[in-house]
Amino acid sequence: MIGMQNVSLQRGDKLILDDVNIQMGKDENWVILGRNGSGKTTILEMMMGYLFPTKGKVNVLDYTYGECDVREVRKEIGYISQTLIEKLALKDPVWEVVATGAYAFLRFYQHIPDEVKEEAHAKLADIGFAHLAQQPFGTLSQGERKKVLLARSLMAHPKLLIMDEPCAGLDLYERENMLQAVDNLRKQDIAIVYVTHHIEEIMPLFTHIVLIKDGKVAAAGPKKEVLTKETIMETYGISVELDWFHERPWIRVCSGG
Numbered sequence: 281m282i283g284m285q286n287v288s289l290q291r292g293d294k295l296i297l298d299d300v301n302i303q304m305g306k307d308e309n310w311v312i313l314g315r316n317g318s319g320k321t322t323i324l325e326m327m328m329g330y331l332f333p334t335k336g337k338v339n340v341l342d343y344t345y346g347e348c349d350v351r352e353v354r355k356e357i358g359y360i361s362q363t364l365i366e367k368l369a370l371k372d373p374v375w376e377v378v379a380t381g382a383y384a385f386l387r388f389y390q391h392i393p394d395e396v397k398e399e400a401h402a403k404l405a406d407i408g409f410a411h412l413a414q415q416p417f418g419t420l421s422q423g424e425r426k427k428v429l430l431a432r433s434l435m436a437h438p439k440l441l442i443m444d445e446p447c448a449g450l451d452l453y454e455r456e457n458m459l460q461a462v463d464n465l466r467k468q469d470i471a472i473v474y475v476t477h478h479i480e481e482i483m484p485l486f487t488h489i490v491l492i493k494d495g496k497v498a499a500a501g502p503k504k505e506v507l508t509k510e511t512i513m514e515t516y517g518i519s520v521e522l523d524w525f526h527e528r529p530w531i532r533v534c535s536g537g
């Protein structure tokens with residue numbers, strides 16, 4: 281599904297990624313964890329083909345970057361980030377914002393085909409938002425906007441969905457609501473790559489974790505092997521106790537770093 285082989289990225293004197301090797305298989309859903317500035321977003325941007333490595337190779341789906349048309353790859357990937365929310369039209373009705381996902385447009389300037397309209401309404405109904413369809417996007421809460429973005433990303437029937445901190449800034453209720461929508465994606469044939477700062481967001485659908493430290497892979501593999509109090513200490517420099525409850529990891533901090 282995704283392969284990064286000996287990937288490094290140098291910007292001036294700074295080695296942002298240092299010999300990163302990650303192999304994400306089909307039927308696996310991955311979480312990327314790491315401290316601020318460790319290189320997580322840089323990795324996502326390489327997966328999207330927005331950034332190219334100074335060394336190494338990146339394969340996504342059946343494509344190899346550098347040997348394919350990046351626009352073709354992007355058609356098969358959904359990308360959810362705060363930056364995208366900021367670019368969408370706040371005055372447009374919610375269903376229209378969802379419909380733009382079918383073409384990766386930011387807004388429509390032409391007729392929207394009936395079947396696209398219908399699918400947008402159906403996607404909103406799937407997340408329990410049929411009642412919000414006509415409301416201007418800008419009037420929604422942050423949590424509602426993020427769920428709408430999720431519905432929008434599914435309009436293009438992506439094979440891969442990349443999510444950069446989709447729960448950032450959400451209250452407990454909105455976060456759990458969003459996480460449930462993410463977990464429900466298990467019913468669809470989509471591989472997910474998810475970046476977060478919050479370990480408890482690792483929902484049961486996630487199978488694998490990669491820990492990034494200072495631009496390097498500190499550990500990668502099946503979630504229960506990779507996520508331990510020792511690896512958390514190594515990555516974050518904080519001593520914790522870790523418990524799995526309802527197939528989600530929860531941490532208790534023992535002492536500051």
Ligand SMILES: Nc1ncnc2c1ncn2[C@@H]1O[C@H](COP(=O)(O)OP(=O)(O)OP(=O)(O)O)[C@@H](O)[C@H]1O
Binds near residue numbers: 294314317
């Ligand atoms: N063009 C650039 N020139 C120099 N350094 C850069 C450049 N772009 C990013 N960086 C640095 O690369 C590092 C990794 O950034 P990145 O945004 O990938 O981190 P992150 O793990 O996503 O962080 P956060 O969790 O805070 O979002 C940071 O230290 C950042 O300052």
